[in-house]
Amino acid sequence: xxxxxxxxxxxxxxxxxxxxxxxxxxxxxxxxxxxxxxxxxxxxxxxxxxxxxxxxxxxxxxxxxxxxxxxxxxxxxxxxxxxxxxxxxxxxxxxxxxxxxxxxxxxxxxxxxxxxxxxxxxxxxxxxxxxxxxxxxxxxxxxxxxxxxxxxxxxxxxxxxxxxxxxxxxxxxxxxxxxxxxxxxxxxxxxxxxx
Amino acid sequence: xxxxxxxxxxxxxxxxxxxxxxxxxxxxxxxxxxxxxxxxxxxxxxxxxxxxxxxxxxxxxxxxxxxxxxxxxxxxxxxxxxxxxxxxxxxxxxxxxxxxxxxxxxxxxxxxxxxx
Numbered sequence: 108x109x110x111x112x113x114x115x116x117x118x119x120x121x122x123x124x125x126x127x128x129x130x131x132x133x134x135x136x137x138x139x140x141x142x143x144x145x146x147x148x149x150x151x152x153x154x155x156x157x158x159x160x161x162x163x164x165x166x167x168x169x170x171x172x173x174x175x176x177x178x179x180x181x182x183x184x185x186x187x188x189x190x191x192x193x194x195x196x197x198x199x200x201x202x203x204x205x206x207x208x209x210x211x212x213x214x215x216x217x218x219x220x221x222x223x224x225x226x227x228x229x230x231x232x233x234x235x236x237x238x239x240x241x242x243x244x245x246x247x248x249x250x251x252x253x254x255x256x257x258x259x260x261x262x263x264x265x266x267x268x269x270x271x272x273x274x275x276x277x278x279x280x281x282x283x284x285x286x287x288x289x290x291x292x293x294x295x296x297x298x299x300x301x302x
Numbered sequence: 303x304x305x306x307x308x309x310x311x312x313x314x315x316x317x318x319x320x321x322x323x324x325x326x327x328x329x330x331x332x333x334x335x336x337x338x339x340x341x342x343x344x345x346x347x348x349x350x351x352x353x354x355x356x357x358x359x360x361x362x363x364x365x366x367x368x369x370x371x372x373x374x375x376x377x378x379x380x381x382x383x384x385x386x387x388x389x390x391x392x393x394x395x396x397x398x399x400x401x402x403x404x405x406x407x408x409x410x411x412x413x414x415x416x417x418x
Contacts, residue, residue, distance in 0.1 A: 194342055196364075211327050238329065238380050239373055258378040264325045265362045265383035266344045 152293035188219025207298030
């Protein structure tokens with residue numbers, strides 16, 4: 108995305124709310140920090156990349172991952188994350204289909220697998236435009252898809268969290284799983300990058 | 303509540319405009335789509351967000367909508383996760399009627415219906 112956006116307003120509101128809640132003794136600052144730390148602990152796009160590399164190298168795992176993402180990533184000791192358990196659905200890119208993930212209502216996202224969400228993911232520009240004109244938005248990310256490629260936008264409006272399984276790049280048959288995982292950036296897991 | 307819809311079912315979203323939190327974004331109200339799959343049950347967010355203890359456990363469905371149905375243009379699909387009470391059986395009899403009055407879609411997304 109090239110459109111300008113800022114977190115300043117929402118950050119100010121959150122800080123103000125936090126201060127009020129603490130002043131009135133509704134929450135303790137330390138407890139809030141602990142909850143946030145627990146929420147983000149172990150959250151990294153390296154986890155999602157590891158899942159993708161495993162799917163590229165193990166066809167049975169790939170089948171299980173697409174059928175039941177929650178259970179398949181649990182085999183690797185992973186989860187979508189969140190304060191409450193969340194269902195994970197993995198959607199697969201193919202030569203004919205491209206998937207991209209959004210949360211138009213806020214910023215839902217499998218934080219444990221993708222790491223803290225980037226500010227553009229939370230911006231009104233991305234959230235309102237990608238459901239309406241995904242091809243134009245993807246082009247702003249440098250993703251040019253063939254005209255024949257069908258785009259599906261997954262708007263996470265409830266308890267499921269979505270992750271994209273990107274296509275394995277050609278010329279990588281000599282790479283092992285850890286080397287493959289290093290090829291997968293966070294945006295490829297959201298669908299705003301291709302490899 | 304029983305699981306009313308299975309994969310492939312043709313559904314239509316309700317056209318509500320509640321004064322409270324909802325997970326049915328404005329851009330997908332009163333639209334026709336196809337159930338991709340049931341996702342499992344969750345507490346109905348509309349009631350749960352009001353701090354009420356009586357939120358029912360409802361099946362949530364992934365429902366796919368063609369862009370043309372949502373926006374009047376476009377060749378992509380948008381899939382949303384929707385509570386069962388947001389959905390009605392799509393009556394094929396109504397479809398001809400809708401086809402006669404196209405182009406009523408407006409570019410609106412969730413806006414103030416944000417989740418907590």
